[in-house]
Amino acid sequence: MMSEFLPTLEFAKQLDEKDTLSRFREEFYLKPGTIYMDGNSLGLLSKRAEKTLLETLEDWKQYGIDGWTQGKHPWFYMSEELGKKLAPLVGASEEEVIVTGSTTVNLHQLVSTFYKPEGKRTKILADELNFPSDIYALQSQLRLHGLDPDTHLIRVKSRDGRYLDEEDLIQAMTDEVALVVLPTILYRSGQILDMKRLTEAAHKKGIIIGFDACHSAGSIPHYFSEWDVDFAFWCNYKHLNGGPGAVGALFVNRKHFNQLPGMTGWFGSNKEKQFDMEHTFTPANSAGAFQIGTPHVLSLAPLIGSLDMFHEAGIERIREKSLKLTQYLMDLIETELAGMGFHIGSPREEERRGGHVSLEHEEAARICKSLKENGVIPDFRAPNIIRLAPVALYTSYQEVWEVVQILKTIMTEKQYEKFKNEREVVA
Ligand SMILES: Cc1ncc(COP(=O)(O)O)c(C=O)c1O
Ligand SMILES: Nc1c(O)cccc1C(=O)C[C@H](N)C(=O)O
Incomplete structure (x- = not known):
């Protein structure tokens, strides 16, 4: 767990204030009302790339x-x-x-x-x-x-x-x-x-x-x-x-x-x-x-x-933030989603953990659909994985916090039940 971790919005905002890479976020085309967590499959368009x-x-x-x-x-x-x-x-x-x-x-x-x-x-x-x-x-x-x-x-x-x-x-x-x-x-x-x-x-x-x-x-x-x-x-x-x-x-x-x-x-x-x-x-x-x-x-x-x-950002700084983001995401999952059937299927040790977190659940396919309906873009890998990639250059800690809150609501209200537990054509 992160030192001094708190599952509050204020804590997320404090992390964002201390983030030395936060200036890169505005260089990307982020869709208002959407939290993009699929940069490990297709990264977002930046103004410089355009x-x-x-x-x-x-x-x-x-x-x-x-x-x-x-x-x-x-x-x-x-x-x-x-x-x-x-x-x-x-x-x-x-x-x-x-x-x-x-x-x-x-x-x-x-x-x-x-x-x-x-x-x-x-x-x-x-x-x-x-x-x-x-x-x-x-x-x-x-x-x-x-x-x-x-x-x-x-x-x-x-x-x-x-x-x-x-x-x-x-x-x-x-x-x-x-x-x-x-x-x-x-x-x-x-x-x-x-x-x-x-x-x-x-x-x-x-x-x-x-x-x-x-x-x-x-x-x-x-x-x-x-x-x-x-x-x-x-x-x-x-x-x-x-x-x-x-x-x-x-x-x-x-x-x-x-x-x-x-x-x-x-x-x-x-x-x-x-x-x-x-x-x-x-x-x-x-x-x-x-x-x-x-x-x-x-x-x-x-x-x-x-x-x-x-x-400009430097790969060392990108890695440092990425590790913090994934650690924060896992800490939130453990505290906020306990007892809801999730299992974190990614390594906890920093030297073994890459840039995304794999969240396992037997209802994963339809939880993914529910996330999309709520404006969060994850991806699904059969049979039971929701992949979430908070990306150092454009994801904020507040967004990570929001994703977990949305997941919590989806689970408590069983919102996923209205979808079929099957993958889409391109998952
Ligand atoms: C690990 C890995 N290898 C290979 C591929 C295939 O890449 P491409 O379709 O660009 O050949 C992908 C993604 O699609 C991948 O994630
Ligand atoms: N290459 C992809 C594509 O053409 C369409 C949809 C997704 C992809 C992906 O890259 C998937 C990715 N390799 C994965 O890790 O599953």
């Missing part, structure tokens, strides 16, 4: 084809420039990050590069709580090698359905494993995996390791280079507020820059050579080599403005 998108459209209007090298944000260098801006957020050097593709496509690209089954080392290690798209990608990569995913994809079991035990993951790193792909933060429970420990363990056993950082990019600091992680990939539309379908990103450790990407395309070229149009591929000497085709410029542009805010 501005850089509009500037990019203006460049198109003014320059036509010359927008590739002229204008405010020349398109030819945008993915690299954004990679430089993202690098400090994941603890990488500028050349190790490129903004390209999408999470799933980048995973395909990286597995096609780093998965090299040889002798008895033919298996890929993942986990049973992983996001489905990653599992589908790994299964299909195995099939492309003529291997059966049922025998070659190891999915390490969770002991309780919520968390993964690093010890179990390390035990599973046998000499049959060629590649490990794990999440940095689990998408349901919000558990942070000990990436440093897992990387060390994998390398001791001669295994390449990569991480899906969708839920950690923009919410916690990372030290990918220092930890010697081989590769990582993530989306920029959640905590990084790049917009729906924003271009994703990947990290490749510089020690692998000599690797030819599994899937090559002309935008992975050394920039000086690209327009020589030769049929011999000259890769960029950076993570940029892992790009394939023409960048989706209009889905990159909002990130320019958005990432500036992360630089």
Whole structure:
């Protein structure tokens, strides 16, 4: 529990007064009468992101084809420039990050590069709580090698359905494993995996390791280079507020820059050579080599403005506030919603807790619908999870307090009973 925690509105207001990041809130488009708690799925639009998108459209209007090298944000260098801006957020050097593709496509690209089954080392290690798209990608990569995913994809079991035990993951790193792909933060429970420990363990056993950082990019600091992680990939539309379908990103450790990407395309070229149009591929000497085709410029542009805010706020300060927000939310849930059938399915320890709180309840689907009716936007993950993400850059402590009060009213008045306990199409 927070020191001096009180479940009162006054206490929430005091926390807001002391909040050194509160000035960023007014930079976002917040809908009056709505409390947005779904920034871990799709972050909100900021005025700066809107501005850089509009500037990019203006460049198109003014320059036509010359927008590739002229204008405010020349398109030819945008993915690299954004990679430089993202690098400090994941603890990488500028050349190790490129903004390209999408999470799933980048995973395909990286597995096609780093998965090299040889002798008895033919298996890929993942986990049973992983996001489905990653599992589908790994299964299909195995099939492309003529291997059966049922025998070659190891999915390490969770002991309780919520968390993964690093010890179990390390035990599973046998000499049959060629590649490990794990999440940095689990998408349901919000558990942070000990990436440093897992990387060390994998390398001791001669295994390449990569991480899906969708839920950690923009919410916690990372030290990918220092930890010697081989590769990582993530989306920029959640905590990084790049917009729906924003271009994703990947990290490749510089020690692998000599690797030819599994899937090559002309935008992975050394920039000086690209327009020589030769049929011999000259890769960029950076993570940029892992790009394939023409960048989706209009889905990159909002990130320019958005990432500036992360630089100003600083990822350490963002993490500090995020931890306070989630702690405060859990304290309120425990005091205000006791005896109402809720279970907090997220880690209490700070070093294991990501940017959202997972609240379990057997009526979760219809409680979510009730929350929406009351102006709170959470999300639901089957079968019984309400995910609540108070976001450091735009959520106030008062909003967290209000969400819990609304939940309390929904439960005492059984407001959820008028809905069916089923998920929506996009939950
Ligand atoms: C952990 C994780 N991995 C992968 C994905 C899939 O990402 P995309 O649809 O951008 O490929 C998501 C979210 O959709 C996710 O949360
Ligand atoms: N990518 C999404 C989408 O295209 C539609 C709706 C939601 C998403 C999400 O990102 C969900 C998210 N990955 C999750 O943690 O469940």
